[in-house]
Amino acid sequence: MPLRIVVTAKQVIDPETPASAFRIDPQALQVLPPASVPPVVNGFDEQAIEAALQIKDAAPDTNVTVLSIGASFAMDVMKKPLAMGADELVLVQDDALVNSPDPSVAVHVLAAAIRKLGDVDLVLCGRQASDWDNAQVPLGLAEKLGLAVTTIAKRVAVENGIARIERVLPDGSETVEITLPALVTVSNELGQARYPTLRGIMAAGRKAPTIWSVADVGLDMSSLTPGLELVGLALPESGAACEFIEGEDDADAGRKLALKLREAKLV
Amino acid sequence: MADGQGILVIGELAGSELALVTREALSAARSLSGALGGEPVSLVIAGADLGDAPQQGISAGADTVYTVVSPVLEGTPPDAVVAVAERAAQVASPRYVIGSKTLLGRDVLPRVAFRLGTALAQDCATLEVDSQQRLVATRPVYGGSAIAKVACLQTPAVAALRPKSVEPLEPDASRIGEIKTLDIQLDDSVVKARVVDRTERPSEGIRLEDAKVVVSGGRGLGGPEGFEPLKDLASLIGGAVGASRAVCDAGWLPSSYQVGLTGKTVTPDLYIAVGISGASQHMAGCSSARAIVAINKDAGANIFKEARFGVVGDWQKVLPAFIDQLHELLQ
């Protein structure tokens, strides 16, 4: 049986958006998407797609389906995984899927969509989404789907129905084995995801994403009770005012900095 | 589990001692208990060998300690710890469950929350009780570019406390508490993700997380050679070397050097950042430093917004003179 892999991918505000362009609406409790910076596929999710494509490189009959849920999508952005080499793109699009720090809604909708996709051997997710930095949806999804789970992979290989995962530890790494079906989250240590090739881009252009509503996956939003409520949103207070140390030239400034730190008893 | 009472802390071990993060969580739990008119604080700790940790839990603020000792818990596999924490929550029937956002907590707490049918407040810097006795947390979001305040709507509310955001209580050996064995059967079949190999590369010299001085370098150093003077500087002033993610992604240093949101959190007295732009995700790991000093050629770099002292210049010229002068001062 060929392997079926689902990769979850979230569309997020580009985390490289300069701090000066980062705006919030503290009344509406919303982060305002910067007008001039297009959204991106969450970086760790691109790495999860890369992990799936590496498995497909080794076993070309593997099916890689990319799944995303949200209120609205920038289609050219979301099609990038197809251009990288994924087989299918499924989008659950619904006005009710507003971005929120409560992971439970995303867990329920993603789980329902994965069930609808049928038998899945491996679900790959990013370690966290770079908007709310929750690192929760995958673990909730694993619980909901009854899948064994491990996190923060820098390598994922599948052989004879067993996933072999190299995990990043703060001071080293470990290898974990899980019998499929399983869910694994992927970290940036996996390495830069592949770039779409021209052929990939052309092929992606011919593929239409499957678009479902929440009702299509058999869910009723009103039955989903939120677990968390956002009650405040603010910009962090900016830190100390910087004292710039100047000198005749760079080297002189370096010397003066040393004297300054000594004076301030920091060294 | 609609009307919970008290606070349950999901504990962790450091060797056979109670982990510092758990003493911090117990301290947070005691404050919450105070705000709830003195509701009890319980602690669950699980491992292959607990040493003196249960007693330390009481000294650190727990009224009841639930213990689980089992060979299945060797290396604390998350699958087994989730089962223990879920069971402890059933037995203690708490209002709040508090754990720590550590390597283990990140894997365990979201699963525990989902099993209990609630959601987790992740990475909390502060925890408080509102007028409706809801648990309210503040937490950084968008890589630290914004601070969100979230209220937990369901019982039990589950929260992951960010390490080093609460001072632990002074251990009090005269505190009285009860140690109970948690009623749970664990066997190997609970562990679905099996660790088959582990390579620990303990850092040479001072651990980044404990260092009083950290000297960090970024992409601006241009390559791994750029870290040679940084290492000299670190050994001169008794510090540890850190790096930005850009440096680790480029393979100039292993990921164990990474400081930031998805790297290590450091809390030194002095953090020297060389050739680091100061992205919010980097600052998330070092903004609790007492003083940040930045060397960067771009006067507009974000790092200067959080630095106490800064030099706008090329590190290749600034750093050697800085190190020479320090040498002289420290003779």
Ligand SMILES: Cc1cc2nc3c(=O)[nH]c(=O)nc-3n(C[C@H](O)[C@H](O)[C@H](O)COP(=O)(O)OP(=O)(O)OC[C@H]3O[C@@H](n4cnc5c(N)ncnc54)[C@H](O)[C@@H]3O)c2cc1C
């Ligand atoms: C979800 C998420 C998590 C992340 N987690 C982390 C994390 O944990 N840690 C982390 O660090 N990053 C993290 N990042 C990445 C972060 O957003 C930045 O991309 C990264 O920190 C940039 O690293 P840098 O400052 O070294 O590089 P750059 O941003 O490229 O900055 C290099 C700096 O060097 C200066 N420079 C260049 N040449 C010289 C010279 N000759 N002399 C002096 N200065 C010079 C430049 O002016 C510039 O400011 C994360 C990103 C995301 C999206």
Ligand SMILES: Nc1ncnc2c1ncn2[C@@H]1O[C@H](COP(=O)(O)O)[C@@H](O)[C@H]1O
């Ligand atoms: N709306 C979404 N659509 C698709 N995948 C998602 C969504 N939200 C979260 N995920 C997946 O879950 C991972 C962790 O997200 P989070 O728990 O929100 O930090 C992400 O990297 C994605 O892989």
